[in-house]
Amino acid sequence: xxxxxxxxxxxxxxxxxxxxxxxxxxxxxxxxxxxxxxxxxxxxxxxxxxxxxxxxxxxxxxxxxxxxxxxxxxxxxxxxxxxxxxxxxxxxxxxxxxxxxxxxxxxxxxxxxxxxxxxxxxxxxxxxxxxxxxxxxxxxxxxxxxxxxxxxxxxxxxxxxxxxxxxx
Amino acid sequence: xxxxxxxxxxxxxxxxxxxxxxxxxxxxxxxxxxxxxxxxxxxxxxxxxxxxxxxxxxxxxxxxxxxxxxxxxxxxxxxxxxxxxxxxxxxxxxxxxxxxxxxxxxxxxxxxxxxxxxxxxxxxxxxxxxxxxxxxxxxxxxxxxxxxxxxxxxxxxxxxxxxxxxxx
Numbered sequence: 338x339x340x341x342x343x344x345x346x347x348x349x350x351x352x353x354x355x356x357x358x359x360x361x362x363x364x365x366x367x368x369x370x371x372x373x374x375x376x377x378x379x380x381x382x383x384x385x386x387x388x389x390x391x392x393x394x395x396x397x398x399x400x401x402x403x404x405x406x407x408x409x410x411x412x413x414x415x416x417x418x419x420x421x422x423x424x425x426x427x428x429x430x431x432x433x434x435x436x437x438x439x440x441x442x443x444x445x446x447x448x449x450x451x452x453x454x455x456x457x458x459x460x461x462x463x464x465x466x467x468x469x470x471x472x473x474x475x476x477x478x479x480x481x482x483x484x485x486x487x488x489x490x491x492x493x494x495x496x497x498x499x500x501x502x503x504x505x
Numbered sequence: 506x507x508x509x510x511x512x513x514x515x516x517x518x519x520x521x522x523x524x525x526x527x528x529x530x531x532x533x534x535x536x537x538x539x540x541x542x543x544x545x546x547x548x549x550x551x552x553x554x555x556x557x558x559x560x561x562x563x564x565x566x567x568x569x570x571x572x573x574x575x576x577x578x579x580x581x582x583x584x585x586x587x588x589x590x591x592x593x594x595x596x597x598x599x600x601x602x603x604x605x606x607x608x609x610x611x612x613x614x615x616x617x618x619x620x621x622x623x624x625x626x627x628x629x630x631x632x633x634x635x636x637x638x639x640x641x642x643x644x645x646x647x648x649x650x651x652x653x654x655x656x657x658x659x660x661x662x663x664x665x666x667x668x669x670x671x672x673x
Binding site for chain 1 (some may be wrong): 506507508509511512513515517533535536537539540541542544546548550551552553554555556557560584593594595596597598600601602604605606608609616618627628629630653654655656658661662663664665666667668
């Protein structure tokens, strides 16, 4: 899919069809994360792929705002290193790469807030930071067609200086 | 360009051809930023497009690590609102969308660290945060063909638990 079309059409997806994602597609999605840019190319990230149904169920119990992770055929836990002061910014760029690479394959995801409790469950070293849990799956049709709600161009675009709007 | 190809081939670009970028292409790039996802859809961002050569020159003087902004046909200053605790994460997702939308049009960019000094110059309210200045331009051929250096998959991918590697 053309990159701009992918960016334009991508939606956050919180409900998934009961359909497994092939391993080569999972691999392509995390590869997109690995290839992201980062400050000084330090790549302060780790990606844990979770397909085990029991683990996904347990993650769902931890995630107050993301119980839907239970339904997902797989999830990626993104772990960053706070020793690097740009770890969250760089992690977010890797997440956006993964979200777009997934949508390119017809797969949706949604950022779930970091849950410290998952560290013990997943053997994540205590000094690292859980940036997000991203459940991935094929979306239900109606969620793909939802309107994208964003501030208007005039609310967020400025020309040459802050506050300057284009007349045209 | 296919989204995965765009992610795979994109490089940070620090030197630009002396060739203007058409306004409709600039518009498409910032549109990609506007369409990014954000926590609770709060969209804590503003985008300032700068084409004025004098302003670009002044920005170059402010940016110790990014003097090459002087050469760029245009730059986007990304401003976020620290009242929102996810402002940097969300801003980074918008930047990644713009970087990919630009590459899709054959245009490169590079994240330059936030320079507080530009606030006064660009009339940016003091309570806001300058996340990055992104110079954009058509890359010189040799920079596009540079090898992408990243940690190996084994260094950053884990399966089911942190530290678990795939045997295959």
